[in-house]
Every structure is written in C-alpha cells, then in structure tokens.
Amino acid sequence: MDTVILTRDDVHAVVSAVGLDTMMDETIRALIQAFIQYDENTMNVFERDGFSYTKPHPSLLEWMPVARTGDRAVVKMVSYNPINPMRFELPTIVSTMNMYDLKTGNLRALCDGTYLTAVRTGAASAIASELLAHPDSSVIGLIGCGAQAVTQLHALSRCFHIDEVLAFDINESVTDSFIDRTRFLDLPVRKVSRDVIERNAHIICTATSVAPGAGPVLDDAFLRDDVHINAVGSDMAGKTELPLTLLHASLVCPDYTPQAILEGECQQLHNGHIGPSLIEIVKNPNAYVSYQAQKTVFDSTGFALEDMAAMEVLLAYAERLNVGQRVNIESVSYDAFNPYSFVQDV
C-alpha cells in the first residue's frame, strides 16, 4: 500500500520524455474515452466546494472530488490567489491532485494539478471544437492570454490546421509574452484589438480573469455566423464572460451541467436554453453535426472527470518511464487494532 509521489521535477522528466504534443494528444484521447464511458450510475462527481476568503486578500481553496465506484477517486485541491504572481511570483492557481484506491482507502498518488488542469482544459476545448466548430476553422482568436490560453491554443493546434492566431489581452504585455510563450507551436500569432477577433475568428477562446459582474469580455455584434466559442474563464458564482444575446443565439454546451449552472455561462440561462453536455455530444456526435454551421458555445467550468483522466495519462507514463518515488504514508502497520504498533514493533 504505497503512494506514488510525482514532484515537479518528475513531471518535467515525464513530459520531456513523452513530449508536449503526445501528452496533449493522449489527454484528448483519454478525455474522449472517459466521456464515452461515463455512466452516472458508476461515476460520482461532487460539486466543487471549499473555503473562500476576502481577507487579507481574496482567495479560494477548493476541492473537486470524483470517484469511479469500487475503483478509485481523485480529489483535486485548487487554490486561487490572484495576488500570487505579484507578491510571490507564483501562479494565480496552485493545485495538487490526490488519487485514492477506493478498495483500501490508500492514497495511491500525489502530483501537481496546475499543469494537468491546463492540459485537460485545453483538451476539453479541442474536443468541443472538433464536434461543434466548422471543420475548416483556421483562424483562432484568444481573449485573455494568460496560462490557460497557452494550452487552449496548443490543444486546438492538434485538431485544426491553423492559418492565423489573433490574440488580445487587456494587459498588452501579457499579449506580448503570449507570443513568446506559444513560439513552440510555430504559428503566426498577431496582437490585435478585440474587434478584429470578433469579426474574423472561426474559434474564440475566452480565458480571462474578469471580475464577477464586470463582463462580458466580447461583443457579439459582428461575430461570424458559424463561430464556436470556448468560454473557459467562468469558474465561480457571478463570473461570466459572454453576452446573454450570444448565449441565446447559440447552442450552449456545458462540460458538466450541474456545475455550469452554478459557475459557468449557464448561470445566465434558464434550463430550456441549456444545450446538451459535452458528454452527450461525444456519445452521439452525428446528432449535432448540423450545429457546425451555427453559433456554438462550450461552457467550460472544469470537470473533475477530466482531471481524473488527465492524471491517469500522466501516471501511466510515469510508471512506464519508472519516474517518481514510492513512499509509505499510512500507518497500516502490523496490527490493525493497534494505532501504536508501528512504533512499538519496528
């Protein structure tokens, strides 16, 4: 009964050996499999819950638990501290993922969650875009060019032939650095005003830190009739990125409906306006092909099932490459009826 600990350096070793592209491709594949196999009788998803503070600074610490009956559970712990970058040179989001064996209760694995979250969020948008965007989509627009934008673009680049990338961030230096950060993709990224994106992009990813009530982050007056939008930024009550008129004119597809209603663009909608979930579309893609010629929105709030699938990809590669250390954490010792036996008998 041991625990695999993947340190930051271990994840680096795995991803370096496997390659960013293969990690993304395999994560996309794993998410599709997880969606196809999803059965609400055997998968338990808890709605995100956690501690929320306004003092001394706004911050969150949340848990996102998911379990496959009789098999395993993954609990992602996510903290959201917007002042981290300025104060500590740390990311806004710091996160770890814990996997538990449900047969014994053993903590099977612990690793970083930030990298996996970025990858799986990109992968989910790529899957939604493949199913709902026009197949010839070649102009990608990014509104908000922080960490998530990198993996949004990377994931889309694995599924579309991209001719042009149009990037906008309210902080111009972030747009500039985005061009550097995505140089590994060898794509033509242009810094543009927001309306250039609105008028030209086939696929738009919104991944902003807009404050609750301060949106929307785009104007829908001149969007293409077949635009597909991956709305990635909404992840808490009150925070939305898209105008209601756009949502009403679009097929809105949430990642996980019960959560999207609380934290996503779906907060703005009555049930009747909420479309099928991404799981439903992945399970029955032909039924939704016609929407590729229409406006569509993927309401991505971050689904624990995606975390589990992404973590499984990383762990499988780590095991194959023999990376990571195995330690015994739990005092499972020599006598189940004696909490002190591990001290007395050794």
Place this chain on the structure above:
Amino acid sequence: MDTVILTRDDVHAVVSAVGLDTMMDETIRALIQAFIQYDENTMNVFERDGFSYTKPHPSLLEWMPVARTGDRAVVKMVSYNPINPMRFELPTIVSTMNMYDLKTGNLRALCDGTYLTAVRTGAASAIASELLAHPDSSVIGLIGCGAQAVTQLHALSRCFHIDEVLAFDINESVTDSFIDRTRFLDLPVRKVSRDVIERNAHIICTATSVAPGAGPVLDDAFLRDDVHINAVGSDMAGKTELPLTLLHASLVCPDYTPQAILEGECQQLHNGHIGPSLIEIVKNPNAYVSYQAQKTVFDSTGFALEDMAAMEVLLAYAERLNVGQRVNIESVSYDAFNPYSFVQDV
C-alpha cells in the same frame, strides 16, 4: 514553496524520539489551546462529506476540511473499509492529512492520519473526562477494544490515577489482544462482562463498530450516578451507541455540535437536550464543575479542529528533529502565465 512529506517511517522516527507519552501530553495541550482560541469568525469547519458505497463492499471516503482564516487549512481524508483487516490485513480506517498554506495555496505537508486521529480522539476524551468526570475516577471501562480503545486508555492514563481497567469486546479475542496492546501502560486490565463495566466503572469509553440501528452497546440500569461516558463510536448517520434514557439523564457535551447532530449521539436528541460543546466547557470550566457529581456524556464524533492541532504537534517535532523530506510538488515554475514553462525552461 515545498511540501513536507512524513512517511510512516518518519512518523515512527518522530514518535520514537519523542515518546508516546509526550506525544499524547502535547496533543492534549494543543487541543486545549485550540479550543480556548477557537473563534467561529476565524475558524471555518466544513461538515464531513464524501463518497459512500455499498458495493462491492460497504466503504466510505470522506474529507474533513478545517481552515484558520489567512493562515492554513487541514484536509483529512478518511476511508472506512470494514473488511480491510480480513481481506488485506489493513486497518478499517486508512487516512491521510494534508495541510495547505492559505496565503499561497501550497500543500505544506502530507502525513498519515490514522495515528494522529487515534491520538487526538484519545486526547479529546481525556480533556472531556478531566472536566466532567469525578476527579477521583480510578476505574475505567472500555466497551469495544479495537484501535481507538488503546488511545482512549492511554490518554486517560495521562490524566487520572487508574486502579483498574475493565475491558469488554463482543469479539473475545479482541479483548485478549487489547490486554497485550496496552501492556506498555502497565495497568491492570481485566476481561469482564459488560455488566461489570456498567456497575463499576467511573469512566466508560464506548468505541464500537456497532451497525446503525443495532445499538445501544450498554445498558444504563446500574450505572454509577456520577459516571462519565466518552461515546466515541458514533460517526455516521444512524449509528449511535447509547440508550436514549441515559442521554436524557445526562449532561451531553458534543465535540462539534453541527456534526454531532448528524452523526453522533446527539442524533437522538432535540436541541433542548444537547449540552454545551467541549469548546464551551474548556473556555469556562468552572461553570460545569458541579456536573462532575452527575452523569455526563462526551459525544465525540471527531472534530477537524482536533486534527489540525494534532498535526501541528507532529509537524513541529518533525521539524525540530529534522525528520521528513521536503519536495516540490506544484509546478510553480518560472512563468506564472505559462503552464509549460517548467518543461521548456529547465
């Protein structure tokens, strides 16, 4: 931003160096401090929540989060798998504890939770007994002689002069092994029938695995008028250990009232019959001295605040003794806006 990992061997090293008695004494002290300092405006306690299964076997995986605003949070993950001992030679309860820095979101420490849970549960009963049992209590009765009984008796032995220990378990071999398991305490432990405990004990600890609805585990017909009972076993909806008549005749003091109402003996009571919490008694002990001559019940459901305090004791000793390894888990890397920077820049 690193994480202290205490393996089972690390905990062994710390406890061996410090000694079981000092660990218990310091945990008792830490709990009292935590109770005195408890302020509901700065402490956030989440009610236990989790996955519960009946197939393939009954099992639970629960989380118990607690946070001190602006400082730290502890999330204990507890699994309850009653068939573990038989099938895997593992304890029924397997548990890990995670401490997070709320200022950054960093996972500060990970360690076993089973040992700490047993110690803090004992410590809480000792504190309640010191405040509510007759000070001359010298005969201790144990109903249920599993893992928790060991630390119940150990903790009480740190606070009372014990002349006699009366032990009962429905499984006789467990009572026999209890005598072995508590030999380190050098106390006269006798295997007796339940009614010997009921008639003679000054303090009784019930720590059973009685099934929901199958209780009570003791009869209150012949209990001493000043008996104090630490009811430790109730920890889920429907599971209780004590007869309602006893609760009605006693001052019932829950560890954490909102949880005791859902999972403890307090499930059986209307609000008017529920006494002050242990925190209230610790903060104002003189107000409750008169109850030492009456029947009292400590309704112990397991309070996350106790876990935090116990973990802090262990971590402080580990740091002082330079035990445990520090690893970097989170990909906090070189560019907060680039989830891939930790791969590309190294």
